[in-house]
Amino acid sequence: MTGIFNYSAIILLLPLFVFAFTGLFGSRFKPGFSGILGTTGLGIITFLSYLIAYRYFFAQGPVDGIFPKLIPYNILWLHFTDKLSIHMGILLDPISVMMLVVITTVSFMVHLYSIGYMQGESGYVRYYAFLSLFTFSMLGLVLATNIFQMYVFWELVGVSSYLLIGFYYNKASAVAAAKKAFIVTRFADLGFLIGILILSYYTGTFDFNLITGSDQSIFAGGASVTFMGISVFTWAALLIFMGGAGKSAMFPLHIWLPDAMEGPTPVSALIHAATMVVAGVYLVARLFPFYTTQAPDVLEVIAYVGGFTSLFAAVIACTQFDIKRVLAYSTLSQIGYMMLALGVSGYGHHEGLGFMASMFHLFNHAMFKALLFLGAGSIIHAVHSNSMQDMGGLRKYMPITHITFLIACLTIAGMPFLSAFFSKDEILVAAYMHHKLLFGVEYLVAGITAFYMFRLYFNIFWNNDRQYHHEPHESPAVMTIPLVVLAFGSVFAGYLPFSRMVTSDSMPFDTHMNLGIAIPSVLIGLAGIGIAMMMYFRKTMIPDTLIKNLGALYRWTYHKFYVDEIYLFITKKIIFRYISAPVAWFDRHIVDGLMNGIAWTIAAVSQRIRGLQTGQVQEYGFVFVVSAVGLVLLFIWFLV
Amino acid sequence: MNISQLLLMRNELLLTVLLLIVLMVEIFSDTRNSKLVLWISMTGFFMITLTGFLPLKEGSLFGGMYQTNQTTWCMKNILNLGLLLVLMQSWKWLEHESNEGKVSEYVMLLLSTLMGMNFMFSSGDFLMMYLGLELATIPIAALAAFDKFSNRSAEAGIKLILSSALSSGVLLFGISILYGTTGSIFFTDIAGKVSLNSLQTLGLIFFVSGMGFKISLVPFHLWTADVYEGSPIGITSYLSVVSKGAAVFTLILVLFKAFHAIIMIWEPLLYTLAVSTMTIGNLFALRQNNMKRFLAFSSITQAGFILLGIMGASPLGMATVIYFVLIYVFTNLAAFGVVMAISNATEKENIEDYKGLYLTNPKLSLVMLLSMFSLAGIPPVAGFFGKFFLFTAAASKGYYMLVFIAVINATISLYYYLRVVKAMFIDKTETPIPYFKSDFPMRLSLIICVAGIFLIGFASFIYEYILSISFGI
């Protein structure tokens, strides 16, 4: 019955092939060709992923009550020693199959959408090549059978993200943003790598099956080893989470994500909203059994980091004007939710509610956030500006975008019967069971979320009905169709029986709506929407007055709490100026100076002793005799 | 003793014959014909060189005063080759009108010095050695002053004769003390009688300093630069190659034959001299701008390296020394040949003048490049092998520290060899030496040198042959 699973290799290889083909030969064809090729390829693997997901979750279903872990391929790739070898393979289990669906769906939509959005751009072919590369890497990441393979693809998504953020490479800000994204995530990956090394050193394996399996004996070797009073596995877990936090832009490694919005908008939708940024969440989820058994303390850390990031980002989002940045901060905030849910979760069955909720929210978030970004792209495409101050009253010009955007806003605000309502509710329940403070924070964030999303919505589509130079018009069908499809996803994804599919221990269980938590959360959401409406539905003076009264608080928030500046201070002022510059100086002047100094000394001595050669033959004779006699005396003294 | 035994000194006799022929031609040809003398002496000497390669019996003459064996046979051939190359390179210069009528003098003086050198290292006692030494030195002083219109040349001649008189005096003093303490001047007798005592130490050191003068070891080298710079280039190259080689041969033979009992004295002595020679030679060579002066100091450094081989005190050591001298003949004469060709054509002798030479005279520059690399000991040219083997000989005795000093000095020497390369290949100038075509003998000699530079290293049988005729203590 595993027939279809053997085709999973195609899912990986097809995008790779498309990337290679487009990258190498794409420019030989008409530009449109690469777009169509990429989209078709993605269409095929999306279809395959759906087949696999259907087969895995429904046709085959759980075996003995557990969804099995299937490994259709596992090829020995690098063999170092008998103990240490690295495999490349494909692992199918509930979360990876779920991620398959998420990635292929969103990627397919983005491919399709980009045909319209990127039309006429000079780097069209390059764009599609990179997009395929990204899809390949992301799929490789989620399908990895071992942590090293995951790390390889983890870096590859970093590369493709770098390439795509820097797509407009003649724009200085895009280049800087790409660099920043790459460096910050690479810095975090340093932690990841060290974590992997510690983990594999003490367990002797990279394999997920062993690390997350029920056999705990592999941890025996390092169980008693501690470093600075903390067990090595806790360190490993913490460092691996550092990698995840970098990719998922958790505070304080979040600074790259808002800047990454310099990339083309569909890229933001795919990479920086739906897929790559949730890789950190996926990572923690993938190693979840390891975290619960070996490093429960780290889970606590994850919960608080997630909670703080969600609040922090939500607050900043309220003050930004660039619509993509607002969405970026909202992404941060939502990923914070997911992290928090993982952090508060326990292992197994109902204990694992948080885990399930996190995955559920990841799934829903991919849909509605992709939709929001693609909608934003459609708007930017029409208005040629990113700033919401240049917008207003667009509902008249772009009806489809307007409706789908509204749906997405309602979803993210947690309005009943839309997908995020369900997942958010479960996250809140899980948080409530774990700690009241986190729960309270999340309630607050839910309200803020509703507020800033509708601030965005009203500012774009209502507010002042301005006149535009060029009358904005609705985007072409190739762009609106993905919007509609994703809108459907946003509305109906919540009705999937998620707890029967994706759980911490792969065993299905049932969940119930907890009305005591759901109703207040909806009310808070509504309150947020109400405030936003009051302030932004029409042009009012309320926002300005508010800004004046809040003063410093507003300024701090507007400047993102100066986190960027702190980083700049550390890198530019401290590392560059006080470490690198002196090191470089030291190298040029001291070390190299030493070498030059040797040469210089020899030259100087050479110059100095030239005087010994006087040209006076009587002196020559004198030196001759004195030396000969001197040597005689010397040797007689010492030897005879 | 019969006539056939005299054939043991075949080389010396032939030299005498050629010398007499040249003298006769000089006397009886009325036209003062330089061409004729040149052709005769060149052909004659070429024949001698060829004859030299014929096998020779071993034996001794005059009651052991004169000895010949495979080793000296090989040494003589090397020096013959050297002189042949020098003569070829001097061809054009000798044809020059300022040397009208002086060709025969030049040839005769050279031939007699060569003869002196042959006697010097064929000797079996100190007397023969000393006679050879004087015969090898005094005509050179005349040669150094050959250019009678040049003050510098005259200065070179007078400096050489004064300095060498002094050194001969010191040498003789040493010899007489050895004679006084051992009662013999024969190497074989002395060998059995020397021991570790003050007087004999003094004798040894004075002997070594006399030889050191010829080899220009520091601190007995001071005459070198002035003489090399002032002399005609042919003489400079002869001094730096053939004369130096002969002195090295003599030194190693006498040390091995007569003084092997007190190796504990002369090894540290050579150690000291080697270190000072390499280092000081290098330090002086670093800043020279005149090519002749520069090559003079570089040859001092090379002499320092040669001492490492002597310190091997084994067949290996002697073989490496002879082998190195052989390579050095070709290498240094290639360098001098180029200097001479350029000097003949343009009278320029400074390193600065060589700027941009490669673009105008690529072949000459390549010869110079190869010879510089060979001097610096860079593979694949022969100098690498020569130097490597010398260091092997020293290391075989465990002198790692000395080898270390030597290789560091070799690296420093690379700097000034590369300076010449830099001038020729890298530096640019408005007024490079224009293209010129050098005369045929010069070109032929350079071709031979280059062939030697390439082949002697790779063709291992040459080294193996030299080793087979070498002996140790």
Add this chain to the structure above:
Amino acid sequence: MNILTMLILIPFVTIIGLMFTKDLKSARGISAIGMGAQLIVSVVLVVLYIQLRKAGVTDDFVFQFDYTWFPSLNFHYFIGVDGIAISMICLTSVVVFAGIFASWEMEFLSKEFFISLILLATGVFGFFISLDLFTMFLFYELAVIPMYLLIGIWGSGPKEYSAMKLTLMLMGGSAVLMVGLFGLYFNSAPDGGPFTFNLLQLAAIDFPIGIQRYFFPFIFVGFGVLGALFPLHTWSPDGHSSAPTAVSMLHAGVLMKLGGYGCFRVAMFLMPEATNEMAWIFIILTTISVVYGAFSAIWQKDLKYINAYSSVSHCGLVLFALLMLNTTSMTGAIIQMISHGLMTALFFALIGMIYGRDYLK
């Protein structure tokens, strides 16, 4: 004929051919053909090697060929390869082949340029196939010296200074190395018999620890200079930044690997006890190399300097990994050598392209 000797002969024949060329077109054509053939031979070598291993040949070194060069000194032309050497040979052929194309428009003294470049490559190939330390050392020096001309004549910026510094420092390194080699040679016959430079025979000898202690630093530092061991790395930034593109590629991509390879093959392979004992000193130095090279690179403004310092850092990493003394790290070091060889060559090629178009770097 032994396939490894082909690796020496092909460049040699190419050089001979180049001597008769007159213009850039024929010079680059011949070079490309020669080095293309070299690349093909390298690939064939890999295939043959894999076949041999599949056939169950378990010798450490295959394709051995032994010719006694200097019988009395027991110096041999002794060649043979193992997997590491083969991978290095492949790397070299690829980089050299690419280097020819990177210098496709070398108008000034093109013939001489290609001759020097291929001479350098000959040295590198010879080094990797040698199993006799004498030949190895010969090829090692042969690889270093054309560098002077290549940088001095065709370089840019303060080229004379850089070329001189590079050559002197590297030759200084090889001078130190030579002493170490003599130390091994003259201790290679503890039971009498001829001394030897034969790597395999030397490996069979247990050198007394005193001797190892004495000579290990010489050999390690000697090779380490080429491997950019702190503080002897300063030739690298100047040299790389002044060198023409193909030379930077070859130098950073391949030549610096000679250092690491030599440390591994000679110093550590022959003197394991001393390695074990002294590793800590060099671990400290290489750690400095790694960190320090990286920090220096941050501050540089010139792309070539950046890459040069990053090479210092990476080569430090290679030595560092070697000194960790376990199989995994050794494997890692070898892989790092290859990967760094390829990527740094690519990087220099790209810098060369930028420079060729904009005269900026």
